[in-house]
Amino acid sequence: MIPISWYLIFAAALFAIGLFGVLARKNAIAILMGIELMLNSVNINLVAFWRYLNPEAINGQVFAIIVLAVAAAEVAVGLALIISVYRKRNTIVAEDIDMLKF
Amino acid sequence: MTPLQIIFIINAVITLFAAIKVVTSRNLVHAALWLILVFFGIAVFFVMLDAGFLAVAQVVIYIGAIAILMIFTIMLTRRVAKDSGAQLNSNWWGGGILALIMFAGITWILTHWQRFQTTAPTIPATTDSVRQLGVGLVSPNGFLLPFEVASVLLVAALIGAIMVAREQKK
Numbered sequence: 001m002i003p004i005s006w007y008l009i010f011a012a013a014l015f016a017i018g019l020f021g022v023l024a025r026k027n028a029i030a031i032l033m034g035i036e037l038m039l040n041s042v043n044i045n046l047v048a049f050w051r052y053l054n055p056e057a058i059n060g061q062v063f064a065i066i067v068l069a070v071a072a073a074e075v076a077v078g079l080a081l082i083i084s085v086y087r088k089r090n091t092i093v094a095e096d097i098d099m100l101k102f
Numbered sequence: 103m104t105p106l107q108i109i110f111i112i113n114a115v116i117t118l119f120a121a122i123k124v125v126t127s128r129n130l131v132h133a134a135l136w137l138i139l140v141f142f143g144i145a146v147f148f149v150m151l152d153a154g155f156l157a158v159a160q161v162v163i164y165i166g167a168i169a170i171l172m173i174f175t176i177m178l179t180r181r182v183a184k185d186s187g188a189q190l191n192s193n194w195w196g197g198g199i200l201a202l203i204m205f206a207g208i209t210w211i212l213t214h215w216q217r218f219q220t221t222a223p224t225i226p227a228t229t230d231s232v233r234q235l236g237v238g239l240v241s242p243n244g245f246l247l248p249f250e251v252a253s254v255l256l257v258a259a260l261i262g263a264i265m266v267a268r269e270q271k272k
Contacts, residue, residue: 001221002110007147008212010114014121014140016205021125023197024190029176033124033137036168040144043156051151052222058231058238062245064156065235068163069252073259075168079175080267086179087269095191 007048014041028082028092032075039071110150117143128189130176138169152225155232 014037021034043064050060086092089099120139127133141164148157212218225231238244 001104002107002150003219003221005212005218006110006114007151008218009209010118010147012205012208012212013118015208016201017118017121017125019204020197020201023200024194025125026189026191027130029130029172029179030125030133030189033133033172036137036164037121037124037140040141040164044144044147047148047151047153047156051153052220053217055152055223055225055231056229058234058244061153061156061231061235062238062248064153065159065239066248066252068156068159069256072163072168073256075171076263077259077266079171080263082175083178083267092179 004048004052007044011041011044011048014038014044026093026095028085028094028097029079031094032078032082035078036071036075039067043067106150113143113146113150117147126189131173134169134173134176137172138165141165141169152231155235 018034018037018041021037022031023034025031025034046060046064046067050057050064054060082092085097085099089097091097117140120136120143123136124133124140127136141160145157145160145165148154148160239249240246
């Protein structure tokens with residue numbers, strides 16, 4: 001049998017990789033990809049806790065589905081913003097997007 | 103080692119490798135394709151965790167919708183995606199150190215958790231978790247309100263996305 005620790009450590013590693021992507025990438029789309037990795041690792045944690053600690057209740061899966069819906073909404077708005085910025089500034093490098101700066 | 107453990111390790115190695123390629127590959131289209139592999143590996147983990155509905159939702163929503171949406175956006179911003187310069191910013195080492203600290207910290211905290219080595223309890227064959235999930239999502243005693251709020255959130259997000267990305271006529 002697989003102990004829960006395997007899933008948790010895998011999810012932690014995936015989260016760390018996603019965090020690195022968010023912090024280190026220049027491109028705004030690549031940053032969104034890092035966020036997706038982090039959200040997915042959280043989902044694995046939620047489902048693993050549901051399966052190992054409380055499989056009778058359905059709460060863990062419902063929580064994971066809500067995370068899925070929020071991730072879909074977030075990526076739709078994020079990509080729309082990126083396209084809008086690209087039209088205005090012709091760049092999607094995060095460092096060059098400084099229209100809100102004084 | 104049971105076969106399930108071997109499958110877990112193979113899948114974990116593939117998924118983590120693909121995730122590292124997502125954050126390091128220079129060509130964004132390649133990064134998006136590696137991202138699809140990551141999503142698929144996570145769907146396999148959902149199957150191993152007996153969450154069949156979530157595995158299907160993962161494939162349909164993440165691979166079928168989010169990854170394709172990302173590839174479309176990469177193509178709409180193509181000139182930037184192909185730029186030959188560095189894809190990492192000047193502070194990437196700081197991000198790497200922070201990510202390593204994060205991983206070490208999470209692992210350290212987890213090893214002090216008493217139920218760290220818990221194995222999965224067997225689910226009785228009569229329980230149908232997909233049916234349970236469906237009933238839970240629409241029953242007023244269950245999660246009807248969060249479900250409806252999520253629907254409103256999705257509609258608002260889609261309308262907002264259309265408004266933001268619409269071509270402005272002057």
